[in-house]
Amino acid sequence: MxxxxxxxxxxxxxxxxxxxxxxxxxxxxxxxxxxxxxxxxxxxxxxxxxxxxxxxxxxxxxxxxxxxxxxxxxxxxxxxxxxxxSDEYNINYRDDRIYKLLNFLLSQRKSISLTKCADYIYVSKSTLTSDLKELEKTLSKFSLRLIQTKGYIWIDGLERDKRICLMDVSYAYHPMIPSKLISDTEAVHVEFIRKTLMKELLEKQYPISDVEFQNIIIWLNISIRRITNFFYLNDEDIDGEGNYDTEIKIAGNIFERIETKYLIRVPQTEINFLAMYINNHSNFSNTDYISEDLNTFILHALQKIHESYPTDFTHDVNLRISLALHCVPLISRARNNVQIKNEMLDYIKQSFPYAFDIATYFSYLLSERYTCKIKESETAFLAIYFNKSINEYSVLKGNKRVCIITNLKRSEYFLLEQFLYDKFQKYIVSITFVSSNELDDLDLDAYDLFFSTEDNRATESGLATKIAFFPDSNELEKIKVRIEGFKNVEDIMKLFDPKLFFVKDFTEKEEIQKCLVDAASVLYQLDNLAEEIELREEFGSTYFGNGIAILHPMHLLTDDSFIGEIILKKPAVWDTEGNHVNLIFLVCIQKNNLEAFRAWDYLSPLLFNNEFKQEILSVEDYGDFKRICEENLKSHIL
Structure with missing residues (x-):
């Protein structure tokens, strides 16, 4: 291998x-x-x-x-x-090797041979010697020394300083996201620490700022790792004395929960240090990873996102921590022009269009604030954090009240009820079952959606959508579409403006873009649409794969959501990577309205189906385009 x-x-x-x-x-x-x-x-x-x-x-x-x-x-x-x-971060490059070597050496309880170190990072002795010189520079920043003698090596220094070093270097590599996208292990640990810390501080009514709260979480996360491996703080790690009775109780309760959770023993020195850390946090600013400035920016950016998108991330502490941990090294990489590649870029763009668009806007705000240009490969990593928050905190949920018409007995529809709650819990606030005989007395305004397990007056009139007793994957998509606000195919297709449909033989990107943008600017009275699209392209190619490009403005400008498209008779070169396109969309979204994004969620799987795409490329007018889209949408999801 x-x-x-x-x-x-x-x-x-x-x-x-x-x-x-x-x-x-x-x-x-x-x-x-x-x-x-x-x-x-x-x-x-x-x-x-x-x-x-x-x-x-x-x-x-x-x-x-x-x-x-x-x-x-x-x-x-x-x-x-x-x-x-292939993982995005690996030991190919010196920085990555040094990170791996640092963690390896700090996990040793005694000196280790240079041969084992070289084998561990798959390099020759000469390369290891060069890497160790760089490692010494890193260690010196944290009052740590690299001691070499007779072919053996050891990192010497206080445990406190080792943790500070690990916190700084490890979180500089926090966005190590493998091709499976992201592991939940770190998130689970952080969430447990957050809840534990919050509970203790609330019980003791202990005031603390959000940035201090986040930094204590990070410190505790590193400390748990070290304690689990039997590396403890000593008395010499604690500077100064003071009255920390309240903080000692808080720290003791926190570590008591940690001991139970992780089955570890926590000595009193760990409790004393955490108490002092909480009491006089400003004196331990050298252990901070998230600065007040960065925390303020992230909160401001999330507020700006909420102004344009119907999604409020400001209360998601886990997301704010993840973004902060990612942004510290990201800003450094961007300023030094060493941003990383992302093999999953196309997959992320296609799979999480809403999260990717939010991440692009976040990258734009980050670039403005810190005077650096963020590439779309880095933006894709940010999109994963936003998408994770969307899924975990159900920020898109509509609190739908669902009514299901059925003549089944309670014992018979119980499984259907549990199944729907399990599949759509982030959307549904209640499910009510009624019989067809109760329809006349039913308050229709008390419900948002109606489904029925059999044909009746409700399905005939279009009030209810018929579903099976055990919905299959197609019916699940049908239910999802209704829950998200689309009653039928026409609801999706109305987003496509027939006046913005073109079949052209253009060969240059500039004329393709000009055709769509000029037409949309006149129809919807948008003065700066072209500039907004160019600004959006500064943060990454609009090529989405499979010969498809999607133009989209950086800011949400319009009072209406609309989609336009150009079908090319022959593929044209689209970007500096040499990607060719023959189907181009212009997607403009109304502020605080997700319809166009949701429509894309249903259309994108079809567009990346070559058979469907070939049908689209063969049309001559909007009527044919609409007919093919409707037929495929109905057969696949509606």
Whole structure:
């Protein structure tokens, strides 16, 4: 199996198939010796030897190494699988290796050999020596020393300083999100700490600012990790004396819950330090990771988001912590032009369009405040946090009151009731079951939605949507559409303006964009639509994959939601990455209205279905376009 660095070397060979790459190139890129690179290339050849009927790795002196593809289809499948298995952060680059090495050394209870260190991060001794020099610079910032003697190594210093170092360096790498998107483990720990801390502070009526609250959570999270591995604070870690009776009780209660939760023993020194930390937090500003300035910005940004979107994130402390932890290293990376790639970018854009749009606006506000340009690959990571908040806190829920008409007995419809609550709990505030005989006496205004398990007057009149006793996946989509506000296909299709439908033979992006934007600007009296779309493009390509581009203004400008589209007779180059498009949408959304985003949720799976897309590309007028969309929407979800 390939190491992460070897996977990255292989992926880079695949970027320019047939071109030779010299070992020096990879040696410079990854800051490792030529011998290590040569060993990596040898390992790649051995690992992929069984795939010689798909591709081969060819090396030739003095040209270098290249890849030759024999079976394009199978190669593409293999390559996609490899990308999905690759974590975004790995030990390819020096900073990543140093982070891994630091954590490794701080987890040791005694000195460890240099050979084991080199093996741990898959580098040669010469590369390790270079990395250790950089590690020394990092450690010196936290009053820590790197001690080397007779082929062994050790980090010396106070436990308090080690935790401060770990907190700073670890959270600088907080956005380590693997291809499966995100692990819930960290979030679960943080949520437990947040609830525990909040409960104790409320019970003792102890005042504290939001930024202090967040920093204590982060400190406790690091402390639990260290205590779990039997690394404890000592008396020498605590400076000064004082009367901390109230804080001692708070800290003691917090750690009592932590002991029960994690089955660990917490010594009194840990309680004393936390008490002092809480009492005189300003004296421990060197342990702060989230600054007052950044906290203020994030709260302001979430308030600005709420002004434009029907979503209030301001009370989600977990989201604010996640954003802050991500933004500290992000701002540094952006200012130093070392922003990271995101292999899942297209997937995130297509799967979470609403969260991605909010994240783009957040990136815009971040760029304005800290004078740095955030790339869309980084924005995609932010979108995951927003999407997680949307799902966990149900910020899109409508508190729908549902009435289900059925002649089933209570014992028979109980399972249906539980099933719907389980599937749609974030939308539904109540479900009421009535028989068809009770329809005449029913207060229709008391309910938002009606469903029926059989044909009756309610279904015939269009009041209720018929569903099965056990809804299948198609019926679940049908229910979801109704809950989110679309009564039928026409509700979705009315967002498409027939006056903004075009079939053109344009070949340049500028003329494509001008056609749509000019027409929309006149129809909806939008003076600065072009400028807003260009501003949005500064934060990432509007290419969404499968030959589709979606134009969208940075700010929500209009009093109405509308969608326009251009179908090209031949694909045109869309961006600097060389992506070609033949279907372009212009999506403009009314303030505090999610209709256009929700419509996209239903349309996007169809648009990435090649059969449906080919039908769309063959139409000549809006009538055909509407008919094909309606037919496919009805057959798939409505």
């Amino acid at each position: 390939l190491t992460k660095r070897q996977s990255s070397i292989f992926l880079e060979l695949c970027e320019k198939v047939g071109e030779y790459y010299k070992a020096n190139y990879f040696s410079d890129k990854f800051n490792i010796s030529l011998r290590t690179i040569q060993n990596d290339i040898k390992a790649i050849k051995e690992d992929t030897a069984s795939l010689s009927d798909i591709f081969i790795i060819d090396s030739k002196v003095p040209f270098g190494t290249r890849i030759k593809i024999l079976d394009r289809e199978r190669f593409t499948h293999y390559l996609n699988d490899l990308k999905l298995q």
